[in-house]
Amino acid sequence: MKYSKYSVVIVGSGAAGLYTALKISEQIRLPEGILLISKSALGESNSRYAQGGIVGVVHQNPDDNADLHVKDTIKAGAGLCDEETAEYIAKASDEVINDLITTGVEFDKDENGELTFTLEAAHSVRRILHSGGDATGKGITDALVRAVQNDKNITVMENTMAVEVLVTADKICEGAILFNKLTGEHEIVYTSALVLATGGAAQVYKYTTNPNGATGDGIALAYEAGAIIQDMEFMQFHPTALAISPDSKYRFLISEAVRGEGAKLVNSKGEEFMSRYSDKRELAPRDVVTRAIFNEMQNENMPNVYLNAGVIGEEKLAVRFPTISRICSRNGIDISTKPIPVAPASHYTMGGIRAEVDGKTSIAGLYAIGEVASTGLHGANRLASNSLLECVVCAYELADYLSFTNLDSPEKIDEGIKKMIDVYSRSISGDSYNVDELKSKLKNIMWNNVGIIRSEQKLLEAQKEIEILKSEFKRRRKCLNQGEYEYRNMLIVSSLIVESALSRKESRGAHYREDYPDTLPTALHSNIVRDDDKELAYVK
Numbered sequence: 393m394k395y396s397k398y399s400v401v402i403v404g405s406g407a408a409g410l411y412t413a414l415k416i417s418e419q420i421r422l423p424e425g426i427l428l429i430s431k432s433a434l435g436e437s438n439s440r441y442a443q444g445g446i447v448g449v450v451h452q453n454p455d456d457n458a459d460l461h462v463k464d465t466i467k468a469g470a471g472l473c474d475e476e477t478a479e480y481i482a483k484a485s486d487e488v489i490n491d492l493i494t495t496g497v498e499f500d501k502d503e504n505g506e507l508t509f510t511l512e513a514a515h516s517v518r519r520i521l522h523s524g525g526d527a528t529g530k531g532i533t534d535a536l537v538r539a540v541q542n543d544k545n546i547t548v549m550e551n552t553m554a555v556e557v558l559v560t561a562d563k564i565c566e567g568a569i570l571f572n573k574l575t576g577e578h579e580i581v582y583t584s585a586l587v588l589a590t591g592g593a594a595q596v597y598k599y600t601t602n603p604n605g606a607t608g609d610g611i612a613l614a615y616e617a618g619a620i621i622q623d624m625e626f627m628q629f630h631p632t633a634l635a636i637s638p639d640s641k642y643r644f645l646i647s648e649a650v651r652g653e654g655a656k657l658v659n660s661k662g663e664e665f666m667s668r669y670s671d672k673r674e675l676a677p678r679d680v681v682t683r684a685i686f687n688e689m690q691n692e693n694m695p696n697v698y699l700n701a702g703v704i705g706e707e708k709l710a711v712r713f714p715t716i717s718r719i720c721s722r723n724g725i726d727i728s729t730k731p732i733p734v735a736p737a738s739h740y741t742m743g744g745i746r747a748e749v750d751g752k753t754s755i756a757g758l759y760a761i762g763e764v765a766s767t768g769l770h771g772a773n774r775l776a777s778n779s780l781l782e783c784v785v786c787a788y789e790l791a792d793y794l795s796f797t798n799l800d801s802p803e804k805i806d807e808g809i810k811k812m813i814d815v816y817s818r819s820i821s822g823d824s825y826n827v828d829e830l831k832s833k834l835k836n837i838m839w840n841n842v843g844i845i846r847s848e849q850k851l852l853e854a855q856k857e858i859e860i861l862k863s864e865f866k867r868r869r870k871c872l873n874q875g876e877y878e879y880r881n882m883l884i885v886s887s888l889i890v891e892s893a894l895s896r897k898e899s900r901g902a903h904y905r906e907d908y909p910d911t912l913p914t915a916l917h918s919n920i921v922r923d924d925d926k927e928l929a930y931v932k
């Protein structure tokens with residue numbers, strides 16, 4: 393098999409991966425260079441589709457400060473946020489957001505040239521920066537992609553997927569196996585710093601706002617390598633995704649910022665219902681709004697509720713929400729006059745690879761940045777627009793950490809790693825699986841049994857059905873194509889979600905159990921490490 397060596401290898405080209413590459417290149421002179429790989433085209437990612445914005449606790453906003461932001465984050469996180477992490481990220485926000493501006497990100501400004509801030513659910517002040525109205529993700533990724541393309545220290549490999557983390561018996565990461573989806577070939581890359589920036593896993597559910605690539609690859613790879621995986625039961629279901637028909641599985645997001653600007657939720661009788669669920673009404677935390685909508689849909693036996701955005705006014709809608717206006721209009725809805733049909737959809741993976749603010753995981757040499765990581769910032773329920781901020785602040789910190797780290801490659805290849813590589817150099821027999829059909833079966837199981845409202849009985853049902861799917865899919869390691877690799881990873885991630893959800897016998901944030909509706913007095917993280925008896929540990 394072909395092999396190469398780089399000082400740092402970054403997997404993923406969303407906000408986290410792109411910014412990590414740029415900051416490392418800026419801070420460190422590396423003898424063997426930086427490799428950035430992406431299974432998609434450069435920049436194609438969840439980040440690109442982010443609408444509402446990015447939290448900016450910046451000196452340009454006199455109404456805000458880090459303490460206020462930390463308070464809001466912790467309140468939304470339902471007892472499970474890591475306070476130190478939240479403080480760190482809030483305090484770093486000013487420097488990092490202004491660095492993004494220097495890198496070329498253009499946030500929207502008012503007629504006086506001052507940054508404009510919007511409000512989103514559960515934020516106590518207007519602090520969300522946006523770009524292109526409701527195309528913040530595109531604004532950020534386009535600027536970062538341009539900078540990466542102009543950076544001679546960064547080698548980019550598109551259409552290339554990481555499929556295995558190479559780790560020694562002493563839990564030291566020494567590289568990865570890559571799969572080139574265009575040639576169908578595997579290759580090895582050795583490195584002393586492997587950064588997973590592969591995003592979340594919301595694609596394991598039938599209805600999702602996430603693009604196809606969000607199959608939880610990094611979480612599955614790190615789990616297989618023996619890393620600690622944290623809080624996987626906390627999947628955020630966004631309350632308002634465009635629900636044109638029950639058959640449309642990809643659900644275009646109707647950003648929280650639309651409710652922030654005054655839009656109201658109504659049921660099919662035209663009644664505004666949010667006051668029955670929270671005194672914060674439309675701006676209650678996401679899990680509260682999601683369950684309220686789900687409840688209304690079940691009571692009325694309807695596939696959706698509606699969002700009335702007409703109150704915002706035609707002119708403002710066109711300026712603030714051009715993308716949402718255009719997509720709805722393409723579906724026959726003029727949002728200034730007609731209610732938008734909306735329903736919840738899986739949206740954000742709060743759990744992931746347990747990591748510190750600088751990306752360190754429980755495996756030496758393996759780092760996790762962005763949605764793939766679980767740093768404790770989001771707790772049991774992510775505060776809107778905190779995720780993009782987490783991506784860039786953690787990338788910044790990782791570059792800083794690596795600048796003090798020895799990045800020399802090991803002298804010789806570990807024996808255990810040689811064996812792992814051997815698996816990928818052998819050919820495999822048999823036809824490829826119909827992965828679209830298999831993915832769809834798995835996504836139905838997850839939506840119907842491990843969704844917004846959970847119970848022991850449904851979770852056990854899911855556990856049984858996933859075990860059957862696993863036994864029918866014979867590929868544990870090497871696969872024939874990208875679809876098979878993604879399905880292999882989705883099975884692993886789905887099991888992690890089910891096991892964690894079964895073990896959490898309480899309701900907290902995004903994890904709601906109808907058989908355990910109360911929240912326990914002590915908030916504990918769930919931690920899973922791969923071992924033979926598959927034990928799940930709960931720790932503070």
Ligand SMILES: Cc1cc2nc3c(=O)[nH]c(=O)nc-3n(C[C@H](O)[C@H](O)[C@H](O)COP(=O)(O)OP(=O)(O)OC[C@H]3O[C@@H](n4cnc5c(N)ncnc54)[C@H](O)[C@@H]3O)c2cc1C
Pocket residue numbers: 403404405406407408409429430431432435436437438439440441442443444445446447528529552553554555589590591592601602603605606609610645739740761762763764776777778779780781783
């Ligand atoms: C529709 C939508 C709207 C959102 N709006 C907001 C918002 O307004 N504000 C906010 O803060 N957050 C928002 N979010 C969440 C936010 O966009 C994400 O949490 C964040 O962008 C994650 O960035 P990331 O770099 O960690 O991952 P991603 O942006 O998902 O990037 C992951 C990258 O990894 C690549 N990849 C994955 N697996 C592999 C593999 N095995 N090998 C190689 N490459 C791989 C992918 O191709 C992709 O390039 C939104 C999310 C969605 C889906």
